[in-house]
Amino acid sequence: MKWLYRRVLLALLSVFFTVVLTFFLIRLMPGNPMDVYVQILIRSGRARTREEAIERAKSLMPLNMNDPLWKQLIDYIAGLLRGDLGRSISSFTPVSEIIVKSLPWTVFVSSIALALSFSIGTILGLVLAYKRGTVFEGFSVTVLTFLGAIPNYIMALILFYILTIVYPIFPMRGAYDSTIAPGLSLDFILSVLKHAMLPIASYVLTDFSGWALGIRAMATTILGEDYVTVAKARGLRESKIITNYVGRNSILPQFTGLILSIGFMFGGSPLVESIFTYPGIGRFFAAAVSARDYPLLQGLFLMLSITVIVANLIADLLYTQIDPRVKVGD
Amino acid sequence: MNINDVKNSLRIIVENKRALLGSIILLSFILMALLGPLVVPLDLNPKFDQVYAPPSLEHPLGCDYIGVDILSEIIWGSRDVLVIVFIAGVITVVIGSIVGLISGYFGGIVDLILNTLVDIVLTIPGLPLVIVLAGLIQTRDPISIGLILSANSWAWLARAIRSQVLSIRERDFIEASRAMGIGKLNIVFGDVLPILMPYIGINFLFAVVQALYASVALFFIGVLPFSTVHWGTMLNIAMQVSGAIFVPFARHYVIAPIIFIVLLQVGLVLFSYGIEDIFNPRLKS
Numbered sequence: 001m002k003w004l005y006r007r008v009l010l011a012l013l014s015v016f017f018t019v020v021l022t023f024f025l026i027r028l029m030p031g032n033p034m035d036v037y038v039q040i041l042i043r044s045g046r047a048r049t050r051e052e053a054i055e056r057a058k059s060l061m062p063l064n065m066n067d068p069l070w071k072q073l074i075d076y077i078a079g080l081l082r083g084d085l086g087r088s089i090s091s092f093t094p095v096s097e098i099i100v101k102s103l104p105w106t107v108f109v110s111s112i113a114l115a116l117s118f119s120i121g122t123i124l125g126l127v128l129a130y131k132r133g134t135v136f137e138g139f140s141v142t143v144l145t146f147l148g149a150i151p152n153y154i155m156a157l158i159l160f161y162i163l164t165i166v167y168p169i170f171p172m173r174g175a176y177d178s179t180i181a182p183g184l185s186l187d188f189i190l191s192v193l194k195h196a197m198l199p200i201a202s203y204v205l206t207d208f209s210g211w212a213l214g215i216r217a218m219a220t221t222i223l224g225e226d227y228v229t230v231a232k233a234r235g236l237r238e239s240k241i242i243t244n245y246v247g248r249n250s251i252l253p254q255f256t257g258l259i260l261s262i263g264f265m266f267g268g269s270p271l272v273e274s275i276f277t278y279p280g281i282g283r284f285f286a287a288a289v290s291a292r293d294y295p296l297l298q299g300l301f302l303m304l305s306i307t308v309i310v311a312n313l314i315a316d317l318l319y320t321q322i323d324p325r326v327k328v329g330d
Numbered sequence: 331m332n333i334n335d336v337k338n339s340l341r342i343i344v345e346n347k348r349a350l351l352g353s354i355i356l357l358s359f360i361l362m363a364l365l366g367p368l369v370v371p372l373d374l375n376p377k378f379d380q381v382y383a384p385p386s387l388e389h390p391l392g393c394d395y396i397g398v399d400i401l402s403e404i405i406w407g408s409r410d411v412l413v414i415v416f417i418a419g420v421i422t423v424v425i426g427s428i429v430g431l432i433s434g435y436f437g438g439i440v441d442l443i444l445n446t447l448v449d450i451v452l453t454i455p456g457l458p459l460v461i462v463l464a465g466l467i468q469t470r471d472p473i474s475i476g477l478i479l480s481a482n483s484w485a486w487l488a489r490a491i492r493s494q495v496l497s498i499r500e501r502d503f504i505e506a507s508r509a510m511g512i513g514k515l516n517i518v519f520g521d522v523l524p525i526l527m528p529y530i531g532i533n534f535l536f537a538v539v540q541a542l543y544a545s546v547a548l549f550f551i552g553v554l555p556f557s558t559v560h561w562g563t564m565l566n567i568a569m570q571v572s573g574a575i576f577v578p579f580a581r582h583y584v585i586a587p588i589i590f591i592v593l594l595q596v597g598l599v600l601f602s603y604g605i606e607d608i609f610n611p612r613l614k615s
Contacts, residue, residue, distance in 0.1 A: 010446065014453045021454075025466060145348065149599035150592055151543050153550065157565065161584060165575060270461060271547055275569075285458060289465040289553050301462055309453045 004317070011313045018305040022298045023076050040089055040292075085302070086295035090287070095299035098284055105175050106268035106280030109196050113203035114261055120204070121211025122254060128212065129219035129250075130242050141213070148209035153271035156202035160275050163198060170198050173277035199276050203269075211254065218250035256319050263311020266304065342608045349604020355597025363412045366405035374398055374558065382580040392582040394564075395572035400586050407559035407587075411545070411594070414560075417476030418483075418541035423534045426484040427523070430491025435499055435518045445492070451485040460544050465553045475554065479541045487533050491526060498522050535602035542598065546591055561587040 037057035038050070047053035067075070079086070085095035124140070131137045164172040176182065177191040222228060223246060231241050268282035270289075277283065281300060288296040344350055380397030383389055391400040433444035463478045498504065499522065507517050548554050549562025552570065557563060564587040567574070574580040 010449055014450045017450045018454060025462060145599060146596055149596040151595065153547060154588060154591055158588060161575060264455060271551055286551055289461055297462060301458055304455050304458050308455050312453055
């Protein structure tokens with residue numbers, strides 16, 4: 001129990017640290033954030049005079065920039081507790097609204113991608129362990145190593161280039177065809193799937209090899225354990241040994257990895273989503289960086305970190321539940 | 331390491347096909363970065379009659395959107411690519427090792443503070459943090475870029491080193507050093523560190539792989555002003571600035587940086603697996 005309290009305390013500490021970090025990141029930027037706002041407002045033509053720009057900028061900032069730093073930090077945290085993440089300076093919409101709008105798209109694409117790469121990888125990894133020492137295994141491991149070495153955004157760029165530009169088979173941008181009204185119609189669902197296909201493929205093609213190689217290594221080790229030798233001596237069929245003895249035991253570490261990946265799933269990839277102009281969290285994140293949209297950047301970064309912290313916590317708690325051998329003490 | 335160890339290591343590299351392929355790729359890239367710029371000049375002046383010129387004898391990889399020779403950009407770019415990942419790898423390994431060694435050997439309150447810090451840093455998503463820092467700091471200095479890229483990668487290493495130190499510190503010869511009254515810092519860096527060197531070496535390679543992934547991403551997304559010939563910047567220009575990606579006769583310009591990035595990444599990964607085999611014979615199947 002003591003361990004549990006410490007683990008939860010650590011998670012809370014991490015959240016607090018991230019909040020303070022995102023707050024001070026804004027201070028790191030050259031010049032006064034207020035001036036940047038004013039400049040952007042004038043340059044983009046949203047305010048005609050300097051006075052008007054200053055007025056508007058003030059209304060956008062949740063904080064009073066003239067207050068001492070500690071008071072601003074407290075105001076910032078108080079705002080967060082009310083769910084107020086400020087407003088984006090490039091679109092003037094509340095940051096929380098952007099998150100609510102974009103998160104479903106990211107979760108949609110990343111969850112399908114994660115489910116596919118996990119299941120394909122796990123099954124393939126077990127097959128490879130079963131076929132160890134064959135030409136098929138050697139060849140597959142080489143291909144998997146090669147695929148795993150390619151960054152997912154490079155894979156996305158290759159797919160984007162070949163399948164939307166050179167051979168325009170898939171749509172280039174967006175989450176669905178804008179001529180189709182969103183709803184539960186077959187057309188809309190097909191359009192959504194067609195748009196999500198390449199982003200999903202980019203993740204799956206570069207990720208499944210990691211799962212496959214991971215479980216293969218684990219399974220190969222377990223195949224050398226005494227209880228497997230005993231099972232063989234008892235004359236059990238190899239396929240039965242693979243599923244019942246090796247599969248079950250080697251899948252445990254995979255599950256921890258899976259839960260951790262779920263935490264990172266909410267962020268999507270800033271690069272992959274930008275390449276396909278897919279309206280998810282990652283794309284807004286990348287856009288916020290290039291537009292120097294600090295409130296949006298701050299809000300998204302905070303959201304990303306908190307999901308990872310929570311997933312880490314759940315992974316640790318579940319692991320002690322799933323694997324009876326692990327008893328986390330001091 | 332005596333001469334026999336070196337011979338053995340080389341034999342293992344040659345016998346391990348993946349490691350051999352990886353080291354050949356890696357060596358070619360290092361040679362390209364070191365010697366290439368001495369042989370091939372870089373002329374960044376626009377030549378508008380050469381825009382998107384296809385590959386030819388004079389321009390083996392063709393020309394880019396302002397008529398600059400792509401091969402010379404790739405060669406000069408390899409220097410920028412490798413310098414940054416090398417610096418980032420060194421910084422990651424130095425910070426990670428120092429924190430891990432001290433945290434593991436000193437124990438007590440020092441360990442509690444450092445370990446909590448490591449736990450916290452590990453929960454911050456890596457690539458987003460690097461992108462935010464790069465966007466805010468806007469630097470051209472390779473060392474600062476290396477620091478940004480190491481922002482949370484050092485924490486993985488610190489955790490791994492710490493757990494290794496926890497077991498090493500109980501060994502007899504460390505006990506003996508302690509009994510002789512040798513100072514803690516001397517033991518940590520004189521006795522414990524040398525044992526961990528191979529392990530740190532492998533992790534240097536892993537850190538370089540990570541840094542390559544993140545640094546190309548940074549320049550590709552266009553948040554850092556660094557150099558116009560970094561391969562990530564070349565991709566950024568091809569994709570966003572010049573619109574070359576939509577020009578049917580500019581394919582060689584889009585494909586060239588992609589091929590070199592993938593080759594380097596694959597070479598590094600193969601090489602690091604090979605080195606892991608050498609130092610970790612148990613992993614050999």
